[in-house]
Amino acid sequence: MKKYILSVLTVLSIATLFTSCDDMLDTDPRKTEMTKSTFPGKSGDVEAELAGIYSLMNVMGGGDSDTTFPMYWWEIMSDNCYGSGGLQDNKVKAMHHLVEMNVNQWESPFVTMYGGIKRCNDLIETIDNFTWLESEKALRAQLLGEGFFMRGLYNLWLTQLYGDIPLITKSDVTPEMEEQVSAEDVIYPQIIADFVSAKNLMGTTRGRGDGHANKFVAEAFLARAYMFWAGFYKKVGELAGGSAPTIALNDRNGEAIKQEGCDVTSVSQADVIKGLEDIVSNGGYKLCKDFRSLWQYSNSMVWDEAHDNEDGTGNKEGTHGYAFIADMPRDLCFDMPGMGNGNTEELFQIQYMNASKWAIPSNFYSTSRMYCNYVSVFWGLRCNGTNGDVAHTYPFNQGWGQGTPSCNLWDDWSYAETQGNYSDIRKLGSLIDCENELDDYSFEKDDCEESGYAVKKYNAVTVEASGTSLAPWWDFAPGFEKSSLENSMQGDNFEDYYLMRYADVLLMLTELTGNAIYMNEVQTRAGVPTTPYSLKAVQDERRWEFAFEGLRFNDLRRWSGKGAGEGSLAAKALQAQDGKMIVVRGNKGSKVAMHHMTSSWAKRYAATDGFLAKPQNQINLSVGKIKQNDGWNAADPETQYVTLY
Numbered sequence: 001m002k003k004y005i006l007s008v009l010t011v012l013s014i015a016t017l018f019t020s021c022d023d024m025l026d027t028d029p030r031k032t033e034m035t036k037s038t039f040p041g042k043s044g045d046v047e048a049e050l051a052g053i054y055s056l057m058n059v060m061g062g063g064d065s066d067t068t069f070p071m072y073w074w075e076i077m078s079d080n081c082y083g084s085g086g087l088q089d090n091k092v093k094a095m096h097h098l099v100e101m102n103v104n105q106w107e108s109p110f111v112t113m114y115g116g117i118k119r120c121n122d123l124i125e126t127i128d129n130f131t132w133l134e135s136e137k138a139l140r141a142q143l144l145g146e147g148f149f150m151r152g153l154y155n156l157w158l159t160q161l162y163g164d165i166p167l168i169t170k171s172d173v174t175p176e177m178e179e180q181v182s183a184e185d186v187i188y189p190q191i192i193a194d195f196v197s198a199k200n201l202m203g204t205t206r207g208r209g210d211g212h213a214n215k216f217v218a219e220a221f222l223a224r225a226y227m228f229w230a231g232f233y234k235k236v237g238e239l240a241g242g243s244a245p246t247i248a249l250n251d252r253n254g255e256a257i258k259q260e261g262c263d264v265t266s267v268s269q270a271d272v273i274k275g276l277e278d279i280v281s282n283g284g285y286k287l288c289k290d291f292r293s294l295w296q297y298s299n300s301m302v303w304d305e306a307h308d309n310e311d312g313t314g315n316k317e318g319t320h321g322y323a324f325i326a327d328m329p330r331d332l333c334f335d336m337p338g339m340g341n342g343n344t345e346e347l348f349q350i351q352y353m354n355a356s357k358w359a360i361p362s363n364f365y366s367t368s369r370m371y372c373n374y375v376s377v378f379w380g381l382r383c384n385g386t387n388g389d390v391a392h393t394y395p396f397n398q399g400w401g402q403g404t405p406s407c408n409l410w411d412d413w414s415y416a417e418t419q420g421n422y423s424d425i426r427k428l429g430s431l432i433d434c435e436n437e438l439d440d441y442s443f444e445k446d447d448c449e450e451s452g453y454a455v456k457k458y459n460a461v462t463v464e465a466s467g468t469s470l471a472p473w474w475d476f477a478p479g480f481e482k483s484s485l486e487n488s489m490q491g492d493n494f495e496d497y498y499l500m501r502y503a504d505v506l507l508m509l510t511e512l513t514g515n516a517i518y519m520n521e522v523q524t525r526a527g528v529p530t531t532p533y534s535l536k537a538v539q540d541e542r543r544w545e546f547a548f549e550g551l552r553f554n555d556l557r558r559w560s561g562k563g564a565g566e567g568s569l570a571a572k573a574l575q576a577q578d579g580k581m582i583v584v585r586g587n588k589g590s591k592v593a594m595h596h597m598t599s600s601w602a603k604r605y606a607a608t609d610g611f612l613a614k615p616q617n618q619i620n621l622s623v624g625k626i627k628q629n630d631g632w633n634a635a636d637p638e639t640q641y642v643t644l645y
Helices: 043-061 068-079 090-096 107-127 134-162 183-201 216-232 269-282 298-306 405-420 427-431 502-513 516-526 535-546 552-560 568-576 601-608 616-621
Strands: 346-349 432-434 452-456 499-503
Touching: 043 134, 068 090, 068 134, 068 552, 068 568, 090 568, 107 134, 107 616, 134 183, 134 216, 183 216, 216 346, 216 499, 216 502, 216 552, 269 502, 269 552, 346 502, 405 427, 405 432, 405 452, 405 535, 427 432, 499 502, 499 552, 502 516, 502 535, 535 552, 552 568, 568 601
Parallel strands: none
Antiparallel strands: 346 499, 432 452
């Protein structure tokens, strides 16, 4: 396996959005000689700037994911997961119940992503600080395109989290840019324009398993952004009829956005479809043959242990084996060429490297665990078997047990299988059926909201590794070695976190065009019957294919439309969790019914439209320029965390 490393710059803290920035481009020239007039001075400096932009995704996807990572948050906020964890894990429960523990609970990604936008603006503005060689012109366009792409991505995540926010398009923030503006009318046009610039500037060769974006990545995210805008804000519930409006690419003053690479003044549904079709025809991406190849539990070491006996049919005494992957050809295992990290359907991802150590973050941009995929730890098993012996939960490792899969997801999926008379490999490919898959399944005494299922996709994996005691499989994977953490369970997890897969391109195309041929590819890979187009079929396929990848919540929101209330698809899906039977405090013999902690999920969703509270610190610093979102009056007890267990 190739070891993919994302270089990370050492960056000083940006404490707040509206106070002076003290990052690498705004330091005292007497100390560093690196100012916006002298840096960048060569193409390598621009590459370094870009690494600093990408590195903030590591900050969010590593370290304390329950306080920083939007994709993890959106999964917890959806009907796919409960909050769970231990009694003390109140942040994740607040997330799941759409309430807050304190008025600044949601501040970390707000500040971190605005810091990322600042870095993007710096790169865009200083790209021509020096004279590029003629041979570097294509590289210049690629790097500039990546800057535009990442600015669009950070703005997309910010506005999906917080709604109407300030739009900052220059490194020097003007009073006008400090004002909150309409996401629908101002921010989304800029996001789309940035993705248009990115696709026109970037090439097609970079961004193949190296953690960078390319033209095809920009086309895919342009579609994701447009579909959310059309569904949520313009309330086009079904896109296949071609009724979504064209989005005018105008700035806050109503004038056409002018920036390098943006050669259009509007983008239509047909334009979005054309971009996705370009990926299919020219991108060279393809679905992995086996869905399980995408996930680290199918690595060849676990596979070998499943076949370690004389006749090749099972386990011999004293060894482990995982029957779920035993029928896979070995060349389709996660760590085989074309599979796993850098696989053939991976368009864009967060990558990790083996450099983690335990440290408490000193600021929003500093956590030495950011180099590892810490989502694996949060989704790791809190039920550790008898006396914490992970041999009883082989091949899955221990973790915090947060974000337990909901009974709703398992029940809805099982119902679909029964109705269609099929078995979907993705169900057990995504969830651990703890009672039936683990040797000795027990709950910790402080467990909360346990459903009997666990996330399988990103769960940490152990191997026996030549007779040693069970340890993270990455410790023995070629190109990796054990980290410096005393407890390798927390640092030795390096599975890519997928932000865009080719399966998403195919399902977006079916949803936009009504042509089921694309969806049928995804269904065929899963081994389920192909179906004609219907919106319900697309909705189900998206839920089954992307469970635990962070897409479900915003899919529900765009299929509901803004302001749809308690009768919306999203509100009803969330409310369906009410009354499900769960285990609390480890007592499997006495389950309790789950209820919302302050009111109901439907009511909280209707009140907030799925937006989080803007951090009070930033509202105060803006001196009234940022307004709190609806549904987040801190004086209202329905918005505030309540201890349930």
